[in-house]
Every structure is written in C-alpha cells, then in structure tokens.
Amino acid sequence: MLQKKKETILRTLRTIVRVMNYLGLALILFILTVYIGIWGALPSKADLTEVSSYKPSQIFDINNELIGIYYLNNRVPVSLDSIPQHVVHALIATEDARFYDHNGVDARSALRVIVKSLALQDASSGGGSTLTQQLAKNMFDRKNLSFLTLPVAKVKEMIIAQRIEKLFTKEQILELYLNAVPFSGNTYGIESASLKYFGKSAIDLTVTEGATLIGTLKATHYYNPQRAPARSTQRRNTVLNQMAKYGFLTVDSLDILKKEALELDFNTYDEQQGVAPHFRENLRQKMVAWCKENSDSDKPFNLYTSGLKIYTTIDLKMQRLAETAAQEHMQKMQSQFESEYPASKAPWRDKKTVESKLKQLKSYQKLKAKGLIESQIIDSLSIKRKMKVYTYDGYKKVRYSTIDSLEHYLRFLNMGMLAINPQDGAVSTWVGGVNFEKFKYGHIESKRQVGSTFKPIVYATALEEGQSPCQYFSAREVSYENYDNWSPSNSDQADYYYQNVSMTGALTRSLNAVSVKILEKTGIEKVIAMGKKLEIKSTLPAVPSLALGTAELSVKELAGAYAAFVNESKPVKPYFLSRIEDSNGKMLEEFKPKNKIKPAFSENTRQTMITMMESVIDKGTGKRLRSTYGVRMDVAGKTGTTQNNKDAWFVAVTPTLVAVTWVGHDDHRIGFRSTRVGQGANAALPIVAKFLRKIERDTSFDTITKTKFKPMSNDVSVAMDCPDLVRDGFLKRLFTNPEKKKTKNFKKKN
Structure with missing residues (x-):
C-alpha cells in the first residue's frame, strides 16, 4: 500500500516536472517568436536612436518666453x-x-x-x-x-x-x-x-x-x-x-x-487653447511650408519632430493683455447685440440662413451621401442629445440637437485685433477671434469693408494734391445723378444744415457727405494711387463710395498703411517671424522687415493727418477712448462703421504702436440692428481702449505709453489754425431749404 502511494507521488511529480518543462519550453518558444518578429518587428538600433531624438518645435516671443509648442506628443x-x-x-x-x-x-x-x-x-x-x-x-x-x-x-x-x-x-x-x-x-x-x-x-x-x-x-x-x-x-x-x-x-x-x-x-500650450491660438495656427501653416523647402542633411525638417526654435515678434505679456481686453468687451458686446433683437426676428434663427449653414455641415453631407431625403436629414439633425457648448462664462452642459447647436454658435459676434510696431511692422499682438476651438477662422488676414477708417487715406491724398486743412465744404447732402441718385448722408444731418466744415472738422466728426466731396475734388484715381503707395494690395473700387470705405481690406493691411502716419510717411508690411534655429541653437534663417524706403506723402501731410486724427480722439467719434476708458497716452485714431452696421472698426495710432480692431459677424447676412450699438465707437473702440489702459498701468510698457508725438512744425500749425465749423450767413440761410438735396453728377478726374 505504501509502495503504491510512493509510485503515485512519483508519477505526479514526474507529470508536474514534465508540464513545467513543457511550459518552460513553450515560454522559451514564445519569447523566441517575439524576438524574431513573428508578432511584429522589434525596433532596430537606428529606430531606438531616432525615436529617442524626436523633439517638438518651440515658439518664443520677443523676450524669449515660450508661447507654444508644435508636437506629435506634448513634450x-x-x-x-x-x-x-x-x-x-x-x-x-x-x-x-x-x-x-x-x-x-x-x-x-x-x-x-x-x-x-x-x-x-x-x-x-x-x-x-x-x-x-x-x-x-x-x-x-x-x-x-x-x-x-x-x-x-x-x-x-x-x-x-x-x-x-x-x-x-x-x-x-x-x-x-x-x-x-x-x-x-x-x-x-x-x-x-x-x-x-x-x-x-x-x-x-x-x-x-x-x-x-x-x-x-x-x-x-x-x-x-x-x-x-x-x-x-x-x-x-x-x-x-x-x-x-x-x-x-x-x-x-x-x-x-x-x-x-x-x-x-x-x-x-494645447493647440486649441492657450495664448494666441489663432496666431500659432497661422504661424504653423507658414512653418509647414518652410519645412518642406528647407532640409537638414538632405532630409526635410519636420515641424513636429525636428526641435526647431521659432522666434517671433509677439510680446507674450502684451498679447495676454490684448486677449483679456477682447474677451472683456466681447462678452458685453454679445449681450448688447442679442438684446437688440426680439426672439422672433433674431437673424441667427432666420430659416434661410440656418438652412444654408446646415447644408455646409459635415453631418448633413454624410446623411445626404447615405441617400436620405431632406426631411429625413432634418429629422435626424433635430434629435437632442447631451453636449457641451461654448459660452463666455465657460462651457455649458445642454441637451441640444445639431440644429440647436448651429443656432447657438450662429449668434456669436467675432473680432480681430492686431498691434504692430509702426517703425518696422513687427507684430506685438495677434488676436484672431473670440475662441479658437469653436471659431478657427482667423480675422487678421480676412477682408471686410473698412468703413470710415479709409477716410484718412482720402484726406492725406487731398492734402498731397494741394488742398488746405482749412478749406471748407458744405456739410449738406448731395444726390449724385450719375450714380443712381446715390446720396451719402451724415449721422445727425440736421446739425449740419447750415454748416461749412473744414477738413479737420469733417474727419473729427466722420462726415460722409463732406468726405465724398473731398474725394471728388481730389480724384478717385489719385486716392487709389495713394492706396498703392501705402502697400494696400487689395482692389480699391473706383467709385465715389470709396470715400466711405466700401473697399474690402484686412486688419493686417490697414495696420501697415496707418503706420505711415508715424513712420516718416512710410508704410510697413506687418511681420511676425524673427528667426528660426535648429535644436542646438544654430541659426537656420533670419527674417528682416521688407519695407519701402520711399515716403507715401510729405512730412507736412503726415503731421497734419496725425493732428486731425488726434482731434478724432480728443473731441470726435473716438472721444470715448478718453472720456469712458480714461486713456491718457498720446493717441490719434479713426472709427469706422460700414453700411447696415455689418462691420465696426477702430484704429489707434501712437508714436510706437498701431492697433487695429474689427468687430462683426462671420456671416455677412447678419449685422447689428442699430448704429447705436454697431458703430465703431461702441463695438470696436473699447477693445483697443481697454488694451491701451492695461498697458498704461504696467510700467514695463512705459517706453510705449509715455512716448509723445513730435510737435507740429510752425508751417503746419499755421495752416491748421482755423475753426472746424463756419455757419452760413443770414441771407444764405434765409434763401436755402436745408432739407432739399442738391443734385449733380459726380465728376471723375483723370
């Protein structure tokens, strides 16, 4: 009996040993199959070395502060x-x-x-x-x-x-x-x-x-x-x-x-968030193209793995202040914009607008590609589900359908703001919109009608053509027969029935009727030629409404042109890329501003225009900059509002900074309901005003905020020594019907 037990134990032990041997052999064979690559090739020495050397590219500001990273993995x-x-x-x-x-x-x-x-x-x-x-x-x-x-x-x-x-x-x-x-x-x-x-x-x-x-x-x-x-x-x-x-x-x-x-x-530093996301995306596109054209040891650079060091002109501290100013104002502006419209007349709920936008969605196009008819697609896109939507108070959890979500985002206004150094065009701040994650389309290089911000170009041309800043024009409306009786009007027209206005007064008050008369006397072609001298590449329409800013320009274009008013009459080309180095700090390429040496207009014209635009800020359409926001630094500028209140603009010019802001809606069919809310002074100016006030409070920007405009020369001072308004005499007032428009043809000069 004992012998049988021993034999059983021995057999069990031999079985266990045999199983262990088999398992050990199986384990060895399994490891061998992995080693020889049956389950996928193992990395070679070269693979290990290459992967270990992957480095993201880094973006730095003008002070060598890290702005962001382009990476495969965020490291x-x-x-x-x-x-x-x-x-x-x-x-x-x-x-x-x-x-x-x-x-x-x-x-x-x-x-x-x-x-x-x-x-x-x-x-x-x-x-x-x-x-x-x-x-x-x-x-x-x-x-x-x-x-x-x-x-x-x-x-x-x-x-x-x-x-x-x-x-x-x-x-x-x-x-x-x-x-x-x-x-x-x-x-x-x-x-x-x-x-x-x-x-x-x-x-x-x-x-x-x-x-x-x-x-x-x-x-x-x-x-x-x-x-x-x-x-x-x-x-x-x-x-x-x-x-x-x-x-x-x-x-x-x-x-x-x-x-x-x-x-x-x-x-x-995520691409969807962080500082300057629209700027980083714009730079990314340019860097991808640069990498394709440049190589390291015959191998093109890779933006995401080559470890490039990209140095820009952006001032990170100033950029954050600009973004804060934009968010503060746009939240308030959005509320004003929405409150003006009754729910039944809200343009973001307009059936035709919503339907046209809906058809552009990928979700719509996918359902259509599956063969669904229109009603089926609408039914599918009307199903509500849990989602998060962006608001100025953070992301909000809601139960929305795709159509609800579309209407939610369709109500948002957008904006763009650029600040540059007018001496060389170096971009200090670039705010491309209200939220990059939901509104990726940037508004610095996109084009919109510029409204009255084009008037300084008209007035500068007039001065160059010999007109005097003290020349007076009747502020009364005129109907131009050869342009379908087009009749440009002033806001508060009744205030100017019997008034004659100097060029300074007209620009200060942004009088449309007078600006068209100045354009007529100057000549449309002369103004278009001045635009080219100011590096404006966009088409300028050869029509009288050019004086009122019907030309479509970008924020970037306008900033470069306005720089001439404080840069010895020379425009600049805004640029933001300073230099590119490899991962070891070796210079690969350096970028210098490419600006014209020849002035666009005379020094007298430049001084006169700065003085006129200072008047806009001190007592004209831009006076809120001082009265409401308390900006104290030397500033000249111009507001702008386009037809039907679709676009609001403001340009601020200081001795060392030019800041341009646009506010409006991405969809041209949607605009402000009233000029009271949609005018440049209300919709766009506050962003720049808040921004300037913030940098005024920061002593590190004293070289910008405490620099003064150079005083006018004696000749310019004498030439501008006249009142803005001169009232018609008694007899003229007696025999003039102020409400009757004068009719004439607009004369085009060759």
Whole structure:
C-alpha cells in the first residue's frame, strides 16, 4: 500500500516536472517568436536612436518666453543637467529602486510578470516593470493582438529594454525617460509637465512640486493635480515617504515637506487653447511650408519632430493683455447685440440662413451621401442629445440637437485685433477671434469693408494734391445723378444744415457727405494711387463710395498703411517671424522687415493727418477712448462703421504702436440692428481702449505709453489754425431749404 502511494507521488511529480518543462519550453518558444518578429518587428538600433531624438518645435516671443509648442506628443525635451536631482531621486525611489543594479529587466520580478500576464491576463502585472521597460513602452505603441496583446507587449518591452541598456548609459536612460513619460493632461516629459502645472522650467521645481509630478505617473488621470488636488497631495506624500525610505530625505525634512500645501500655476500650450491660438495656427501653416523647402542633411525638417526654435515678434505679456481686453468687451458686446433683437426676428434663427449653414455641415453631407431625403436629414439633425457648448462664462452642459447647436454658435459676434510696431511692422499682438476651438477662422488676414477708417487715406491724398486743412465744404447732402441718385448722408444731418466744415472738422466728426466731396475734388484715381503707395494690395473700387470705405481690406493691411502716419510717411508690411534655429541653437534663417524706403506723402501731410486724427480722439467719434476708458497716452485714431452696421472698426495710432480692431459677424447676412450699438465707437473702440489702459498701468510698457508725438512744425500749425465749423450767413440761410438735396453728377478726374 505504501509502495503504491510512493509510485503515485512519483508519477505526479514526474507529470508536474514534465508540464513545467513543457511550459518552460513553450515560454522559451514564445519569447523566441517575439524576438524574431513573428508578432511584429522589434525596433532596430537606428529606430531606438531616432525615436529617442524626436523633439517638438518651440515658439518664443520677443523676450524669449515660450508661447507654444508644435508636437506629435506634448513634450519639451531637456538635458538631465536641467532636471533637479531630487526629481531623479523621487523617480527612482518610487518606480525602480534597483535601477542601477539591473540591465533593463529586474530578474526577481520578470518571471512573476510574465506568468501573471500569460496565465491570468492581469494588466496590473506591470508592477515589475523597470524604468527602462516603462521607457520602451512609452517609446513604442502596443499592437492589438487580441488575448495575446499583453504577454507579447511585456516580452517585447523586456527585449527592447535590454537593447536600450546596451545603447545608452543609465544617465541617458533617465534623461530619455523623463522626457518621454506621459504626465497628467496629455503632457509628455518633465519640462512640459512643469510648465503646465507650475508655470516654471523643471530646473526650478521644488522637492514637493517634483514629487507631485512623479506621483502622477502611477495613474495620470486619477492623480491629476488640477482635477484631484487632494488625491494628488496624498500621492505626493507617498512619494516623499519612498524618498525617505531609500535615504534621499531625512525624517525631519520629510515631516516639513509633507505639510506643504499644493500650489499650482496652471498653463496650457494645447493647440486649441492657450495664448494666441489663432496666431500659432497661422504661424504653423507658414512653418509647414518652410519645412518642406528647407532640409537638414538632405532630409526635410519636420515641424513636429525636428526641435526647431521659432522666434517671433509677439510680446507674450502684451498679447495676454490684448486677449483679456477682447474677451472683456466681447462678452458685453454679445449681450448688447442679442438684446437688440426680439426672439422672433433674431437673424441667427432666420430659416434661410440656418438652412444654408446646415447644408455646409459635415453631418448633413454624410446623411445626404447615405441617400436620405431632406426631411429625413432634418429629422435626424433635430434629435437632442447631451453636449457641451461654448459660452463666455465657460462651457455649458445642454441637451441640444445639431440644429440647436448651429443656432447657438450662429449668434456669436467675432473680432480681430492686431498691434504692430509702426517703425518696422513687427507684430506685438495677434488676436484672431473670440475662441479658437469653436471659431478657427482667423480675422487678421480676412477682408471686410473698412468703413470710415479709409477716410484718412482720402484726406492725406487731398492734402498731397494741394488742398488746405482749412478749406471748407458744405456739410449738406448731395444726390449724385450719375450714380443712381446715390446720396451719402451724415449721422445727425440736421446739425449740419447750415454748416461749412473744414477738413479737420469733417474727419473729427466722420462726415460722409463732406468726405465724398473731398474725394471728388481730389480724384478717385489719385486716392487709389495713394492706396498703392501705402502697400494696400487689395482692389480699391473706383467709385465715389470709396470715400466711405466700401473697399474690402484686412486688419493686417490697414495696420501697415496707418503706420505711415508715424513712420516718416512710410508704410510697413506687418511681420511676425524673427528667426528660426535648429535644436542646438544654430541659426537656420533670419527674417528682416521688407519695407519701402520711399515716403507715401510729405512730412507736412503726415503731421497734419496725425493732428486731425488726434482731434478724432480728443473731441470726435473716438472721444470715448478718453472720456469712458480714461486713456491718457498720446493717441490719434479713426472709427469706422460700414453700411447696415455689418462691420465696426477702430484704429489707434501712437508714436510706437498701431492697433487695429474689427468687430462683426462671420456671416455677412447678419449685422447689428442699430448704429447705436454697431458703430465703431461702441463695438470696436473699447477693445483697443481697454488694451491701451492695461498697458498704461504696467510700467514695463512705459517706453510705449509715455512716448509723445513730435510737435507740429510752425508751417503746419499755421495752416491748421482755423475753426472746424463756419455757419452760413443770414441771407444764405434765409434763401436755402436745408432739407432739399442738391443734385449733380459726380465728376471723375483723370
């Protein structure tokens, strides 16, 4: 009996040994199949070297401050020397205490990990992964192989880890790891994470800040310091405990550090968000084209992996102030715009407008491509579901249909604002719209009718043609028979029935009737020629309404032309790209402004126009700049409002800055209901006014805000010494019917 038991035990043991041998052989064969690439090729030495060198391109402002990043993954690589030692200690103590003792795979836990992965399909088996294995995982995506995905991936990562250890030193592996590892918020690398959560470079991280970031690696979403500060703090303290356990912290310092509060300085460089998103997209398009035309060792540069350093003329601090000013005003402006319309007459709910916009949507076109008829498509797009919509108070959860969402966004006004240095055209601020994520179309280079902001060009041409700033014109309306009895009128026309207005007075009050008369006397072709001298490339229509700004120009074009009024009569071409360097700081290309040397008009004309436009600000259509917003610096400028209140404009000119703003609706069919709300002085001027007031309060901009216009010459002062208005004499008033329009033909000069 005893003998039989012994034989049974022996047979069982032999069976177990045989099974173990088979399992061992199967494991070896499985590892071999992974090694030879049956489950997908393993990366070569060249692959490992190339992937490890991927670097995003960085965008810098005029003061070398980081504006944004172009990346495949949001990471900014830095050398190990630029990472504090305490961050490295936190990483090793928490993730791989035996890092310096293994060759990429920790033999103690490797078998446990493989068995758990193969036998149990346990995703948590990653506890045995070394830093080098984690690096391998981060560098190469896992291929979906159904139930074999996890075991194949684990074996691959072990093999790759050992190859990495042969190629790189331990210090290089730490550098690669800290530059590639994913942190919270889709951010890769310690530098990007540091910039995002603490607003500083990694080298400046404190012990607790570094421990906070390392702590998120266990579960980046769960321990996100912005979304879950309490959990993040708890995890940080665990990291600090580990550092003390392995001798990287003393017990006394541990107790002190664990009591520190979590303080974030959150920033974002995401393409949809962050500072200057419309500008960054415009720059991205230009850089993609540049990369195609330029190469490194016969291989074209890659904007997302070549690590280019792109230096711009943008002033990041000023840009943030401009964006804040725009958001503050546009929120108020949106409310005014919507409140003017009764719900039944709201243009964003107009059936024809909504239907035409609906047909442009991809969702509509997809349903149509499937063969659905119009009514079926409308029914489908009328189904309500949960979604988030943008508002000025943040994103709001709603139950909207696609049509509801379309109407919601169709109500939004938009804007564009550009500020440049008039001496060379360097762009300081670029605000392309109210929200990049929902309104990607930028409004700096798009064209709209410019309204009365074109009048200074007409008046400057008139002065060049010998007209005097003290020449008077009747302010009465005229009906031009050869232009279908077109009759340009002034606002508050009754105030000017018996008035004659000087050029200064007409520009100050933006009188349409007088501006057309000045254009007629000057000659349309002369004004068009002046536009070309001012680097306006857009077509200027050869019609009398040109005086009122029916030409369609861009914000950028107008800014370059207005620069002539403070740049020795020379226009500029706005530019924003300063230089491009490679990842090592080697200059690849430098960009210089390409501006005309020849003045567009005389110095006397320039001085006269600045004085006229100062009058616009001090007592004319732009006086809100001072009376409402309290701007004190020297400013000249011009407001602009187009027909049917579709577009509102304002241009501010200072000795060192030209700022142009447009406000309106992307859809030309939708405009302001009244001039009271839609005029440039109300809809556009406040953005520039708020912006200028903000930089006035910041002493770092004193060189801009405290610079004065040069005084007029004696000749110009004498030439402008006259009242703005001269009333008709008694007899003329007696025998003139002010309400009867004079009829004539508009005379075109050759």
